[in-house]
Amino acid sequence: MDLDLIIKNATIVTATEILQPGLSIGIKSGQIVAIAFSLPVDADTQIIDAEGAYVTPGGVDSHVHLHQDNAPTGDKWLSGSRSALCGGNTTILAFATQKRTDESLFPVLEDYHSRASGRSFVDYGFHLILTRPSPEILGRALKRMVEEEGVTSVKLYMTYPAFRLGDKEMLEVLMRCREVGMTVMVHAENADMIDMITTRLLQNSHTLPKFHALARPQIAESEATHRAISLSTLTSTPILIVHMSSPIALSHARKAQSKSMLPIHAETCPHYMYLLSERLAVTRFPVVDDANRGHSHEHGVHGEEGGDGAEDEWAGARHVCAPPLRHAEADLQSVWDSVNNGTITVISSDHAPTQYNNPQGKRKPLVEAQKNNSTPTFAQIPNGLPGIETRLPILFSAATDPDPSISPARRLTLPKFVELTSTNPAKMYGLSGKKGSIAPGYDADLVIWYPSPPHDPAAAAASLSDDKIKIKIANDMLHHSIDYTPFEGFQVCNWPRYVLLRGELKWNRDIEVRQGPGAGILGKPGDGKFLRRGKGEVLVGRSGMGREPAGMRDGERSAWM
Template sequence: MFSSKTNQFDLVIHNGYVVTASDILPPSVYIGLKDGVIDQISARPLTGKRVIDAEGGYVMPGGVDSHVHLSQKNTPAGDTIESGTRSATPGGTTTVIPFAVQASKDDFDVVSVVEDYHKVADGQAYCDYGFHLIVSNPNEEMLSEQLPQLVEKEGITSVKVYTTYPRYKLSDEQLLDILLSNRKMGVTTMIHAENSDIIDFIGKKLEEKKMIDPYYHSVSRPLVAEDEATYRVISLSKMIDVPILIVHMSSETALSTVREAQTSLVPIFAETCPQYLFLTADYLKHDCHHHVHKNDSFQGAKYICSPPLRQTVKELEGVWKAIQNGTVTVFSSDHAPTVYDHPLGKKAGLVNGVPHYKKVPNGLPGIETRMPLLFCKGVESGRITPQKFVELCCSNPAKMYGLGDRKGSISVGMDADLVIWYPKGKLQPFSLDNSMLHHGIDYSPFEGMEFSNWPRYTILRGNVVWDRDNGGLIASKGVGKYLKRGKSSLGGPIKELDEILA
């Protein structure tokens, strides 16, 4: 298919179904990897220093998990860059994008925030990584001087903002400011959309009635809080005429608002996560049959995340539908865990032995299980095509975050990041236990679920870093490189603004 000057490759993969976001190439295709990139895709046999026979399994691009929280100062009992990325490649993920955080509304020097995060990450990563920036107080100097500097020098081309949490939430006017600034720079805006006043209002009522068990976290953040904020941020983006990505969407109601905007050709993108496909609010109840340790009534705290787990299986089905019909653009883990059995972890929610959902750190682990879950329950069960899987887990996040020239697809010249799955039926189905995972967290919300497949090999820039049958994780930390990113290639053309806003 493609010519190359060499016939001796570092690694050759053959006899697998090669999947991209659009095609599946037959097992007769050979992929030749050289110097860290895909050098040749050929219908003729290729020779290499090492050859992997995929035995009829799927060969896919390495996963891009574009929403992970690692080594964050506000979660001392959370996963680090080291433990989080160590957990990525065994799950088929070769690129992660964690967050550098403007943690205080008074800390206006976001250039230093990024420098500090580089120091934390340097030499620690098992896979490639970029940074997003979380902005909690966008002032004039930051928008006009610092952010352009980060785009130019660091390739940080995405910013996350919140409509909730006292420390992070922005007013509508601040959101408009940052949307306009990001539009001028071509920066992707990620928005956590929940209505904080609704959440505070219900939270006070629950507190008055002493309804503060972990389960009430879900009650305190109802569907309408996500739905209203989704409608509002879409309205703001239309006002500025700029694409946005609404992150970790959890409900059919909010996703239908996105679908409506997309149908009107408004460039709104949606992200969802495994927890909104597989877990309901029942998991937050202390007497839930899913909990392994019956003598611990605080187990539900493990499942506290925002937006919360929803009440019914019907809601989960609605999120599946949004994946199947194309409303959802990106499938991320939102890996934001803390250790359960730790005074600064989930157990921080036990105050003098009394549980309080508001004191429990938010977030679940999921970096390693993200792709296997969607592969087993989506691809192998026939709910989605292998191409849709690649689009959601690899190609779209790469394009969304300015990595479409290197990551997320199998074509000549791209980074040689690949994941090879077992042929269907080859792997004995198994029930997941946390001890099988590589993160630094003492539980997984998906423990006990049955898996029929798992990445057999993960390849990062031409090197096998995970070989499940022969030693498992064989990379050492520090192999991951920082990625300077370009602009999103999913945003589409933007019309000129009115002179008032220009």
């Protein structure tokens, strides 16, 4: 066996177990070919010593917005994929957005291919955002997307004027996606509720960023979630409800999965697990200190507008996203509970960033209002947060941080971490057997973390310096093109030390620590390949035409499907 690379002294983590420490991973031609306690080495075999550290599959971030026309100051493919790599991700799934005026999907996909081609540090694929599901698109285009282009997922919006589909349109899309085997993602918020509340808030001169969370209450998410589940049930189409944040909405998903055995998948993001809506009301950039991890404090960032000594009533705009950050610790806990009881299937970043200190970014309403002598409003703030690089370190800390002050109710197991961040998204989006796990035949996409420090303080001090095993997140250490992170000041207990993409070392944090920002990036734009994906798997409930919705006779649906 001629191996290109061996990773020795590994503690391998899969979605089901932590394997016995001391194993070696043999890699040949970019794939894992063997896992054993001892593997043959020849003169050309490279060796990486994991030093007993955990080795996990490369992260699969299945919900990422890059180079979108509605976010001119957001990350494009160079900066976004670079940030993904440095945070331990080896696969990202972004969006190709159909405009209302686009009559065909193929020019849309070609356009987005041109944006990404030769610019990605990691492997990638696309979801299609459907805004005009015409008969032609439903009749032939979606099937061709699956069979010819390897694009096997769509996203539907129940809100936003530019994207929103009505229930009838959604039903037609769901039925067609079921027929051709496409995974359906749904952004579930009630648009009419949001529009009505927003109008009345503005009429009452409630215009500051803090009112964004009031304009999109939990009931808007929970009603739309229930409706999306009903549409899915009627058409017998599996769906994934993205970025869930509301306890009642999550209870709808839980009931559908457990009591009705419906194929309703749920996704959330780290910001709905850690951040509260009070951040929208801050007048300085909020930072978290060690003693108050996960809570907002009105500290400034030196040298930045709205930083130390400078009040900025717009500072909360940094945390505007949809659905919004929720109000109470109990809301955060409901998301954690849904993660740990299996309701939530995937944790993505929903990386959809916009710069703050940019005339076209989060402060755009202020700039436009100054020009027009008008009042800036929260309704004009671009939605979305950065998070592609911080997702894995934050969640890995939830699985490994020994800090006794962390509630057991807000922890993950390591296999659960792998399941939610790598294995499940790979399975759901047609990458099973290739991405998302550590086993022979899979791509050698791997993250090697730093080894846990010894329990003896003296030995710990001698093994690894604090800057490698205890990291306080700061925006200037990240590799995106955005001028803030919502997790500024959060302390994590580890960071990806090495990241391998198809068996090649692309990120080495040890070099980064020694030589400075960017030095640890060993990969280059164009390393990432476009992934032609197969059909996704149903991970919860049961799919198929055998069961009619409650109140229907057996076989009733066959009359119209």
